[in-house]
Amino acid sequence: MKHNFGAGPGILPHEVLKQAAAAVIDFNGTGLSLLEISHRSPEFEAVLDEAVKLVKELFEVPAGYSVLFLQGGASTQFALAPYNLLPEGGKAAYLETGVWANKALKEAKFFGETVVVATSKESNFNYIPKDYEIPADAAYFHITSNNTIYGTQLKQFPASSPVPVVCDMSSDIFSRKVNVANFGVIYAGAQKNMGPAGVTLVIVKDDLLGKTGRKIPAMFNYQVQIEGGSMYNTPPCFAIYVSMLTLNWLKAKGGVEAIEKENDAKAAVLYEEIDRNPFFKAVAATEDRSHMNVCFVAANPEHEKPFLKLCDEKGIVGLKGHRSVGGFRASIYNALPITSVYVLIEAMQEFAEKN
Amino acid sequence: MKHNFGAGPGILPHEVLKQAAAAVIDFNGTGLSLLEISHRSPEFEAVLDEAVKLVKELFEVPAGYSVLFLQGGASTQFALAPYNLLPEGGKAAYLETGVWANKALKEAKFFGETVVVATSKESNFNYIPKDYEIPADAAYFHITSNNTIYGTQLKQFPASSPVPVVCDMSSDIFSRKVNVANFGVIYAGAQKNMGPAGVTLVIVKDDLLGKTGRKIPAMFNYQVQIEGGSMYNTPPCFAIYVSMLTLNWLKAKGGVEAIEKENDAKAAVLYEEIDRNPFFKAVAATEDRSHMNVCFVAANPEHEKPFLKLCDEKGIVGLKGHRSVGGFRASIYNALPITSVYVLIEAMQEFAEKN
Structure with a gap:
């Protein structure tokens, strides 16, 4: 999966x-x-x-x-x-x-x-x-x-x-x-x-x-x-x-109004983890944060590679950020279930505990 | 099929x-x-x-x-x-x-x-x-x-x-x-x-x-x-x-040279039948006949619909000619097997016998 x-x-x-x-x-x-x-x-x-x-x-x-x-x-x-x-x-x-x-x-x-x-x-x-x-x-x-x-x-x-x-x-x-x-x-x-x-x-x-x-x-x-x-x-x-x-x-699924609620929920839990977890930091100004592409970096740049490796082991793909920003980009488009977001959050928490 | x-x-x-x-x-x-x-x-x-x-x-x-x-x-x-x-x-x-x-x-x-x-x-x-x-x-x-x-x-x-x-x-x-x-x-x-x-x-x-x-x-x-x-x-x-x-x-399949031979063979048998069968006639000048799109008409325009009906019964699809030419257009592209061409020829012969 x-x-x-x-x-x-x-x-x-x-x-x-x-x-x-x-x-x-x-x-x-x-x-x-x-x-x-x-x-x-x-x-x-x-x-x-x-x-x-x-x-x-x-x-x-x-x-x-x-x-x-x-x-x-x-x-x-x-x-x-x-x-x-x-x-x-x-x-x-x-x-x-x-x-x-x-x-x-x-x-x-x-x-x-x-x-x-x-x-x-x-x-x-x-x-x-x-x-x-x-x-x-x-x-x-x-x-x-x-x-x-x-x-x-x-x-x-x-x-x-x-x-x-x-x-x-x-x-x-x-x-x-x-x-x-x-x-x-x-x-x-x-x-x-x-x-x-x-x-x-x-x-x-x-x-x-x-x-x-x-x-x-x-x-x-x-x-x-x-x-x-x-x-x-x-x-x-x-x-x-x-x-x-x-x-x-x-x-x-209930149309745009229904998916917007799901997208807001996915973005909310993921940004909450980024803000809470000292190993990661968000890239965009808080009021302008995208509910589609969640960009964040490792607080310690040396953690970038090992975190991507952990993600890879958990079946998380496509997380590497664009070269002009670096770090990570979690694209949480309409079709991405919130369960996948939880898997990513778990990986972030596991990474913080281990390091 | x-x-x-x-x-x-x-x-x-x-x-x-x-x-x-x-x-x-x-x-x-x-x-x-x-x-x-x-x-x-x-x-x-x-x-x-x-x-x-x-x-x-x-x-x-x-x-x-x-x-x-x-x-x-x-x-x-x-x-x-x-x-x-x-x-x-x-x-x-x-x-x-x-x-x-x-x-x-x-x-x-x-x-x-x-x-x-x-x-x-x-x-x-x-x-x-x-x-x-x-x-x-x-x-x-x-x-x-x-x-x-x-x-x-x-x-x-x-x-x-x-x-x-x-x-x-x-x-x-x-x-x-x-x-x-x-x-x-x-x-x-x-x-x-x-x-x-x-x-x-x-x-x-x-x-x-x-x-x-x-x-x-x-x-x-x-x-x-x-x-x-x-x-x-x-x-x-x-x-x-x-x-x-x-x-x-x-x-x-042997590349372009091999498929060209197959295409020539498909075109040859089909044009041969069109020229032989008094119920049909080719549209294009003989020397310019396409080996991809074989356009022909019914000698008697009233035979057009019943022939298409017979083709439909035999699983032959897409044969209707373009509105600006009328009649029939058999597109015999690379992927069409010669067996399909034979099915069409059989239909033409069967139609001639019945009418």
Whole structure:
């Protein structure tokens, strides 16, 4: 039995994996694999429809928004958001909360002027800047809801932004309630909380489109993808199917509100142990601590390796921190059961007793 | 037992599907699913390395070319080829052999001037134009090696083109021997002959890059993808894994040369029956007949539905032709056994006897 704390591609529910494996052999009794049926078949169209429906239902997506399943990951959206929303000669505002926010910013520079409203770069992104103004003349304001590498998370989203808010939710989508109406675009690579690598969710407010005066190649054009119902070309069928199964699993668990409580409970017990146990210390500012990626270090750096070794013996995998922060990162995504968190806490306690 | 003649996503080898299903539960004894392990893990890096190695080996890719596994399908490459190769103010040449060739052409117009060297549009693309000159002042010459919808295939590639040849090989890659050295860029969506939907193979000649003077966002930049080893961001791990398995299956079968013989044999017996059987007629010009997508119609249009019904009873699926051609399309990709072709031939003979 493994306890998968990997940062991504991350843990998926076991029952989802079982259904996915079965569909690779025989999809819904068709006698064919899901991997070898037409994306235009009624069977696959039902999968895509159901995935879109589940996103709308679980996230309470209001009217006037479209739900897309695209390819290319969040990194492609770093470019597509400005491509579709930033007019020639326009300006886009960014909140710089980590390496991924910075990469998004860099892609926007290909399309227009950018302004960084605030950054926490000076302290290796260990907090979320809060004291900033969103420029009213920007085409949009871009934020990253959760910063996987540094273990920080925006606890409050801008509720009355003067401009549309574009949010990269790759690492905490469907982990907590969000008011979609406060956003212009939400995007997320699936591989942390929604499904396997290879599909990207994009939720876009329809009336923001078509205003840049820019000509956009078909595959990069949100409007074309909306008109094609995410099937302008062959979509990543398997990744969409597994996402649909995962969303269905989430619905059966009680939806986003229920999982948010579980995630809060998992984060609470783990941070409590980190704060209590003198062998470990948390990395992120207390008020900005992520409920998805819990980053911590050994109080004595020499304890790092032996603790990872102990974890390995207990079946705890994926705990090593990102190289730019070091230490440990416990990713406690939706599918990770609290029992795995308890196994990690026990390992921390055992380590403290032995040393 | 189904006989899968679907045009794509198409049939995959049964042993590949079995291995893929097993990896969805437990990948290589890691105790984790392939869907929930890090793309930076040694286990997945070995998969990607092996996939690249197999492409190079099976296609005898010469030095000076890079092999990429990207997202977004051939439709994304329609834009990325000109984005990376067509300088501002430059011109690109296209051979218009069908809807997909035309879509590729349309995307090039976003980046520069285009010229159609020849087209078979006037006869619904039922042949491959051969009488044309490739303009020596073009940045590249774009062709589509096989036209899935119309059942035509380029039998001869330009061997001494004055400009780099860019080829969409989505529907016949790895089905026949190709001299990669005659191409500047080869690209192919995986879902017909190489793997499942969700990954795109790109083979690019390195010294063609960086010459447009154009600034290209990271995800659209072949050079960035080469430097990142197809892992600038999280790749579509599962689709790459299944492609690796499929390429490995092809290697075990004797490689491209061996499969080409099988494909030729499958095509020969099927076209022979179409030509012999008065109830059916072939659609494409004889010399351009595809060995991947065999398009034919019922001599009497009223026989179309009853023949499809008979096929359905025999477990033959995916035979309905594309709406723009009508009739039937038997896609006989690498993974389709000749026994399935015989089942189809038997159905054609049985239908002729009964009617």
